[in-house]
Amino acid sequence: MAFSGPMEDQLAIRALNETYCDAVFLRDPVQWGSTWAIDAHWDLMGTQVDGREAIVGLWTMAMEGFKFVAFFGQISAIEVDGDTATGRVFTHEELEMNDGTERKPIGRYDDRYVRVDGQWYFQERRFKVLRG
Numbered sequence: 001m002a003f004s005g006p007m008e009d010q011l012a013i014r015a016l017n018e019t020y021c022d023a024v025f026l027r028d029p030v031q032w033g034s035t036w037a038i039d040a041h042w043d044l045m046g047t048q049v050d051g052r053e054a055i056v057g058l059w060t061m062a063m064e065g066f067k068f069v070a071f072f073g074q075i076s077a078i079e080v081d082g083d084t085a086t087g088r089v090f091t092h093e094e095l096e097m098n099d100g101t102e103r104k105p106i107g108r109y110d111d112r113y114v115r116v117d118g119q120w121y122f123q124e125r126r127f128k129v130l131r132g
Contacts, residue, residue, distance in 0.1 A: 005080025
């Protein structure tokens with residue numbers, strides 16, 4: 001996997017990923033939820049969630065466990081094929097739990113994107129922790 005397809009689509013998918021990261025920093029469920037397709041699928045370390053509403057619900061609940069979250073994503077692949085695309089994003093997080101403990105996990109997202117009415121969304125994100 002590498003970078004392929006129209007540059008304007010690759011740029012829009014990069015912006016989608018940056019919007020996702022920004023929303024995590026801001027703890028903004030509306031902005032974060034706007035990055036997902038209505039019928040999206042999220043595999044969060046084996047927890048399977050379907051549909052934007054359920055995905056945002058899980059994320060909102062999970063965010064309540066953190067006093068502070070910093071989330072950085074490094075896009076390492078985007079392959080566009082018409083109105084769909086695949087990608088890979090490596091992540092680095094700085095987490096402060098409500099009890100004061102800290103974690104700095106490194107992870108990987110394997111993504112599928114979909115363009116709906118000219119807008120790119122996450123259709124599927126599969127996340128796993130590489131180092132935790």
